[in-house]
Amino acid sequence: MAGSRKLQKEQTRERIIAAALKVYSERGFSSPTTVIADEAQVSHGSIFVHFPTVESLFLCLLDGFSQDLKSELHSLVECGNDITKLLEKHLDILIKHEAFYKRLTTEAVYLPEEAKNTSFHIQSTVSIHFLQALEKEISAGEIKHIPFHMIFNTWLGLIHYYLLNGDFFAPNESVLTRYKNTLIECFMALIK
């Protein structure tokens, strides 16, 4: 009995997190918890049984999201020194998580400090694989002489600008899917 109650409690917790992910992705981080409760089909009070504060719910959700995303991003290692393939794969992974990732980058200023750091940890994971892929080309002079962090930030900057203005570039569709090839070709032309 105690075991099944524990399991049920765990399931409710998971359901709240999944609902929060959906609501925040669709409506942004200022969404009230009542909307999350409705989406999860639990009472409003039930959310606070599992998470004492909205911030703790958010950080827990973000932690799970970043763990998942980081383990997917580690597959970038398979690209070796093939930079175009690396960019393609990076975008493919972001496309899978586009709605929430977009919120995370475009609403970052409203987030608590710990959450902001988590965003940088996600980018750190990407940067490790970028550095490994580009290092040889940089020292061989096949890539322009630009500090590594500026190469990396230029790529992220492009992606984030298109995400931020997705409504203008690709209304009602995935902006990263639509501009995937353009972004990659442009970036390669810039750094080569």
Next chain:
Amino acid sequence: MKTCISCGMPMNKAADFAKNDESKNYCIYCAREDGSMKSFEEAKASMTGFIIKTQGLSNEAAENAAFSAMRKLPGWQSNFSENTTTD
């Protein structure tokens, strides 16, 4: 894939491991010259340097990001155990 307990870097070839030793659970960057694992302060300094090099953060923000990353890594849990109640 094994990841470094000290910095979280994925280790997928022998050269990524401390002393090329795949039985180690920390990476080449988290090892001292003699192969032992760096201290908390040493590891924090090298992670801060890595963040500055790859993402261009200011020194202070990079240190902050390194500190908060270490909080989540298995190699440093004992360094944070007194602080867990402040979360």
